[in-house]
Amino acid sequence: MEPDWRRAGVELALHEVMAEPIVHLVMRRDRLTADDVWAVVEEVRRRQAEAPASAVTTLTVSKENQNAPKCAV
Numbered sequence: 142m143e144p145d146w147r148r149a150g151v152e153l154a155l156h157e158v159m160a161e162p163i164v165h166l167v168m169r170r171d172r173l174t175a176d177d178v179w180a181v182v183e184e185v186r187r188r189q190a191e192a193p194a195s196a197v198t199t200l201t202v203s204k205e206n207q208n209a210p211k212c213a214v
Contacts (some may be wrong), residue, residue, distance in 0.1 A: 155182065 159175055
């Protein structure tokens with residue numbers, strides 16, 4: 142049975158998103174490379190690993206748009 146990507150809760154892994162042709166078209170339009178994006182991902186991972194536990198970002202969902210998570214520290 143094929144996964145239904147239209148249903149909420151099913152998300153691609155970041156490496157799968159980065160492999161999508163539409164993502165490459167948007168990156169090209171924005172003059173970015175995959176290496177640029179991965180560098181930011183690695184920087185965020187590094188900063189999160191170094192941050193004290195109390196400073197780790199948590200996600201909250203606004204009432205206006207439950208599909209748009211907002212970050213709160």
